[in-house]
Amino acid sequence: MSAQQQVQTFGKKKTATAVALAREGKGLIKVNGVPLSLFGTPILRAKLYEPILLLQSFTSATTALASPLSRIDIRLRVSGGGHTSQIYALRQAIGKAVVAYVGKYEDAASALEVRKVLTSYDRTLLVADPRRCEPKKFGGNGARSRFQKSYVLIPLPPPPPPAVQGPRTEADLSVCATATVKRCCLPTWWPAHLVEHTIAAKHHWDSSRGTNGVGYHP
Numbered sequence: 001m002s003a004q005q006q007v008q009t010f011g012k013k014k015t016a017t018a019v020a021l022a023r024e025g026k027g028l029i030k031v032n033g034v035p036l037s038l039f040g041t042p043i044l045r046a047k048l049y050e051p052i053l054l055l056q057s058f059t060s061a062t063t064a065l066a067s068p069l070s071r072i073d074i075r076l077r078v079s080g081g082g083h084t085s086q087i088y089a090l091r092q093a094i095g096k097a098v099v100a101y102v103g104k105y106e107d108a109a110s111a112l113e114v115r116k117v118l119t120s121y122d123r124t125l126l127v128a129d130p131r132r133c134e135p136k137k138f139g140g141n142g143a144r145s146r147f148q149k150s151y152v153l154i155p156l157p158p159p160p161p162p163a164v165q166g167p168r169t170e171a172d173l174s175v176c177a178t179a180t181v182k183r184c185c186l187p188t189w190w191p192a193h194l195v196e197h198t199i200a201a202k203h204h205w206d207s208s209r210g211t212n213g214v215g216y217h218p
Contacts, residue, residue, distance in 0.1 A: 016081025
């Protein structure tokens with residue numbers, strides 16, 4: 001009794017792993033003991049049927065044989081990952097199982113034709129996708145996003161209010177009059193002691209010149 005013809009392949013997507021065992025048969029395909037038509041959700045099941053629909057109408061130009069799916073049975077086991085990852089791992093395992101079985105027991109040229117048909121439609125039917133979700137880092141809500149940073153400018157305290165500009169006293173006005181200095185010559189916001197000092201200095205300067213204020217031009 002000759003050994004049964006069979007090959008074992010696997011497909012991966014993220015953390016999902018599917019193992020396919022292809023052997024001589026009549027086209028039966030089961031996933032975890034469940035028929036392929038009952039596995040997964042209807043939307044994701046369309047992705048699972050892609051390699052099967054591609055190979056159903058395939059005819060080898062070298063051997064003129066019909067679709068290899070009609071001559072083999074494929075048993076699949078899948079674990080890990082999520083719903084979508086398991087579907088992508090299963091379709092990859094199916095495609096690799098067909099290529100390996102045809103190349104080992106039928107014809108290498110036919111296996112190359114099957115490979116071209118699958119890769120021309122979607123390369124991930126035979127080649128694993130190395131992409132992974134980038135892990136989150138500290139300092140932000142995700143892998144790349146960062147918490148917002150802004151420099152808060154502390155406002156400076158307002159400048160002190162100017163001195164109260166009250167009316168001049170009679171003494172100040174009399175000093176200004178005797179010194180023959182116009183009141184508009186001095187800033188109005190000067191304090192009284194500064195006004196007196198300035199007027200006294202001006203009067204001393206005029207006295208030293210002997211002009212007594214004559215000819216003073218502010």
